[in-house]
Amino acid sequence: MAYDIDYIRSQFPILDQQVHGRPLVYLDNAATAQKPKAVVDAISHYYYNDNANVHRGVHTLSQRATDAMEAVREQVRDHIGARESAEIIFTRGITDSINTVAFGMGALIKPHQNVVITALEHHSNIVPWQMLCERTGATLRYIPINEKGELVLHSLEEIIDEHTAMVAFNHISNSLGTINPVSTILARAKEVGAWTLVDGAQSGPHAKVDVQEWDVDFFTLASHKMYGPTGLGVLYGKRERIEALPPYQGGGEMIATVTLEKSTYAAIPHKFEAGTPHIEGVIGFGAALKFMNSIGIEAIAKHEAELLDYATESLSSIEGFRIIGTADHKASVLSFLVDGTHPYDLGVLLDQQGIAVRTGQHCTQPIMDQFCIAGTARASFAMYNTKEEIDLFKAALVRAVNMLR
Amino acid sequence: MTIREKQAALVDEFAFFDDWMDKYNHIIEMGKSLQPLSDQDKQEDLLVQGCQSKVWLKAEKQGDAVKFWADADAIIAKGIVAMLIDVFDEQPAADIAQAELGFIEEIGLKDHLSPTRANGLMSMIKQMKIYALAFA
Numbered sequence: 001m002a003y004d005i006d007y008i009r010s011q012f013p014i015l016d017q018q019v020h021g022r023p024l025v026y027l028d029n030a031a032t033a034q035k036p037k038a039v040v041d042a043i044s045h046y047y048y049n050d051n052a053n054v055h056r057g058v059h060t061l062s063q064r065a066t067d068a069m070e071a072v073r074e075q076v077r078d079h080i081g082a083r084e085s086a087e088i089i090f091t092r093g094i095t096d097s098i099n100t101v102a103f104g105m106g107a108l109i110k111p112h113q114n115v116v117i118t119a120l121e122h123h124s125n126i127v128p129w130q131m132l133c134e135r136t137g138a139t140l141r142y143i144p145i146n147e148k149g150e151l152v153l154h155s156l157e158e159i160i161d162e163h164t165a166m167v168a169f170n171h172i173s174n175s176l177g178t179i180n181p182v183s184t185i186l187a188r189a190k191e192v193g194a195w196t197l198v199d200g201a202q203s204g205p206h207a208k209v210d211v212q213e214w215d216v217d218f219f220t221l222a223s224h225k226m227y228g229p230t231g232l233g234v235l236y237g238k239r240e241r242i243e244a245l246p247p248y249q250g251g252g253e254m255i256a257t258v259t260l261e262k263s264t265y266a267a268i269p270h271k272f273e274a275g276t277p278h279i280e281g282v283i284g285f286g287a288a289l290k291f292m293n294s295i296g297i298e299a300i301a302k303h304e305a306e307l308l309d310y311a312t313e314s315l316s317s318i319e320g321f322r323i324i325g326t327a328d329h330k331a332s333v334l335s336f337l338v339d340g341t342h343p344y345d346l347g348v349l350l351d352q353q354g355i356a357v358r359t360g361q362h363c364t365q366p367i368m369d370q371f372c373i374a375g376t377a378r379a380s381f382a383m384y385n386t387k388e389e390i391d392l393f394k395a396a397l398v399r400a401v402n403m404l405r
Numbered sequence: 406m407t408i409r410e411k412q413a414a415l416v417d418e419f420a421f422f423d424d425w426m427d428k429y430n431h432i433i434e435m436g437k438s439l440q441p442l443s444d445q446d447k448q449e450d451l452l453v454q455g456c457q458s459k460v461w462l463k464a465e466k467q468g469d470a471v472k473f474w475a476d477a478d479a480i481i482a483k484g485i486v487a488m489l490i491d492v493f494d495e496q497p498a499a500d501i502a503q504a505e506l507g508f509i510e511e512i513g514l515k516d517h518l519s520p521t522r523a524n525g526l527m528s529m530i531k532q533m534k535i536y537a538l539a540f541a
Contacts (some may be wrong), residue, residue, distance in 0.1 A: 020425060342479035344458050345433075348522075349481075352426055360457075374459075374478070403430050404480055 003303050004360060008295060009368030009384050011036040022354030025389045025396075030174050030333055030380035031358050032138045033205060035288070041286060042287035043280050045136045054279055055253060055270070056091035066085025066102075069279055072286035073269070079289055080219060081210035082236055089242070089269045090277055091233040094201050095124040097220040097235035098168070100272055101197055102128035104245030105166060113165040116194070118143040118151055119370060120173045120180070122361040125199050140163065143185070145370065148174040149325035156188050164194040166280060168218075171209070172202035173379065175362035177308075177333030179207075186214055195241060205382065206304060206331045208297045217241045223281060227383075228288030235272070236274060242268050249274040292383075300383040304332045307381045313388045335376040336399070341404040343377040349400035350377075355393050408500055411492045419512045429481065430511070430515035435491070436484030442476035455528035457521050458482045462529065464536035470495045471537050484520075485514075486529055493533055501537035508532060 009015055012034045017024050026034060035136040046068065052061035054069050070085070077085040088156045091097045095144035109115075115129045119142045131358075133140045143160050144152045160167055167189040172179050184200060197218035203209060204221045209358050218241065237245075247254055247265055251274035255266040265271045292300070311334055315321050321337030337343060359377040361368045368375055379393065422428045442451075442461055451461040451505070458479035465472045473490045477483035492508070494503050509515050515523055 342458065345477040345481050349426070349429060351519075352429060399426075403426075403433055 003295075003299055005303075005384070005386060009386075011038065011291070012384050013037065015384060019354040020352050022197065023384075025355045025391070025392050027381065027393060028356045028358045028377040029205075029382035029385075030202060030225070030362075030378065032230065033227045033382050034384070035227055035229070035284075036291050038287045038291045039284045043229065045282045046280055046283045051279075054278055065279055066111055068286075069277065069282045072282045072289075075286050075289055076234055077237075079293070080221070080236055081212050083212065085241065086268050087236055087239055087242065089237065089283055090235040091235050091272075092231060093224075093233035093332040094220045094222045094279070095128075095233075097218075097233045098125055098197070099128045100235055100248040101166075101168075101218050101237070101245065102132045103248045104134050105195075106132055107246050108244065109138050110134050111166045112140050113163050114139040114143045114161075116143065116164055116167045116169075116189075118150060118158050118169045118180070119145045119366055120149070120176065120178060121168075121170060121364070121366075122174050122199070122201065123365070124169055124172060124201075126366070129166075133315070139282070143169070145178075145237060145367070148327050149173065149178050149367075151178075151180055152184075153184060154182065156185070160188045160192055160194060162192050164189065164192055166195045166197065168197040170199040170201065170203075172206065172331050172333075173325070173364075173367075174202050174333070175364040175367055175376070176327065176335055177202075177330040177380075178325060178327040179203075179329040179331050181187055182214060182216075186216060190215070202331065202333070205292070206297070206301050223285040223288065226285070226288055227292060228285035232278045232285055232297075234313075237268075239268065242272070245272075246280070247271050247274070251275045253277070258368075295383060302329070303383060304371045304381045304385075305385065306388060307385055308332055308334060310387050311379065311381075311393070312351065314390060314394055315397065318394070318401060320401075324371055324373065329377045332382075333378060333380045335378045337373065338401050341401055343375050345404050346377045346397070346400050349403060350393075350396050353392075353396035353399065355396045357393075408492055408496050409506045411496075412506065412511075415488060415491065415508050425517060428517075432484035432488070433480050434484070435487040436480045439475065439487040439490065440484055442474055445475060446474070453525075453528050453532045456482060456525035458525075460486055460525070460529060462486065462532050463535075464532040464533070464540070466472045466540040467495070469497045469499075471498050471500070471501055471533075471540050473533065473536075482525065485526055489529055489533060493537075498525075498537040502534055502541055504534075516537070 050064040052065045054066040073085045073088045076088045195217045204226045219236040221234040224230040254274040322337045324335045343359040358378045443541040453460040460477040475486040
């Protein structure tokens with residue numbers, strides 16, 4: 001079936017607008033993706049018809065809301081190939097997902113152990129581990145990157161050793177687009193019996209993941225990067241791993257019994273879902289997954305790969321255009337600088353011409369330090385972007401560069 | 406010219422351009438023509454806090470007046486600080502400290518900056534006024 005870009009664009013009403021008198025070209029998808037009608041409609045439908053608190057009411061609306069929420073849990077389980085839906089925990093986002101694991105490991109990790117991350121991580125997959133190590137005396141180690149923005153694996157066996165408690169890394173880098181060799185790193189982690197966490201922030205919208213095939217212990221997703229609502233994340237955890245972790249937050253919904261002296265905790269997933277959950281977010285996310293799967297993740301990935309190739313080739317003809325992150329395997333992200341210009345200036349002048357890109361460090365300050373740059377401009381593509389938009393982007397960039405030099 | 410007259414002149418200058426790309430072009434040209442600071446002067450203590458890009462601001466008391474120099478790593482920020490210098494440079498310290506800067510709104514710059522950049526602009530003005538107060 002042909003990729004029906006007109007149909008896809010028609011499902012995202014926000015795209016059809018002018019910014020500063022020019023047609024909007026939205027290329028900040030790695031920060032957040034736009035939402036299709038199906039998602040907004042699902043949220044409206046929920047509030048117009050089914051709104052109630054979940055998991056505790058016997059009345060009909062509560063039952064409906066609970067069923068709707070639990071149906072999405074099952075949908076997510078199916079989407080990532082988990083064994084059971086109890087292994088799917090809804091969180092506030094990936095930051096919350098990773099903090100849940102890092103906090104819980106505080107009770108398990110020993111001072112002589114270490115946690116391994118990479119030099120390619122988002123701050124949300126750095127800081128929680130730094131905090132864990134500060135609390136427990138464990139050591140934090142990094143898998144380094146080369147000048148192309150790829151992980152350097154030749155000393156993997158020294159970095160991940162018998163004292164490694166956790167190996168946590170992203171599938172796809174948000175600031176450079178590098179697709180990491182997940183299986184190679186997981187294989188080494190398993191050799192030494194370390195726990196593993198893969199951050200799927202950027203792979204969620206671009207790649208099909210099967211957590212059982214990877215045999216990974218924890219995996220994270222962000223709804224808002226997958227065309228769903230903000231404020232909702234997923235933490236997948238293998239039953240035996242997630243059960244071993246103490247709960248991150250206490251409160252309602254996560255308990256079995258409470259007396260004034262002592263409480264016992266609910267079974268997973270509820271043990272990690274304290275408080276009233278983001279019900280509308282979960283329901284919207286279910287609609288987003290359904291929409292994404294109706295187009296097909298492979299078809300979306302192929303479309304985005306074509307856009308990335310087209311943009312890489314087209315923009316490279318601009319004098320002084322320099323791509324930061326030139327890994328052999330990349331997804332959907334084009335981080336760049338243009339000699340003689342500052343990325344902030346490019347961002348302003350592109351915005352004036354209707355082009356939305358991200359400028360700055362992309363929450364990856366260590367990467368920027370490694371490349372000795374203050375930041376980059378970043379264009380990132382989604383299912384609804386087109387080659388015509390890349391042409392508009394290029395023309396706007398050329399104009400901006402000419403003004404700035 | 407007084408601070409008020411300087412502002413009026415800037416508003417006139419910008420009224421000449423209809424399109425915001427042209428207004429930005431003018432800001433960029435002002436940035437390019439601002440005398441750069443030497444690398445020696447680009448010290449941590451001259452950095453204006455609260456700007457997204459790096460902006461250095463240096464001031465010196467000259468009699469009752471204040472002399473300003475500035476630089477920035479991004480050219481639009483440099484153009485904006487150049488506008489402020491155009492308005493404030495060599496004006497009496499007491500006038501700078503009390504000045505109301507209506508030109509920013511009249512030009513429409515405030516509405517055209519993102520909130521973080523508008524904060525940066527406010528930080529630059531605040532820093533210039535702090536210098537003026539210290540010298541007054």
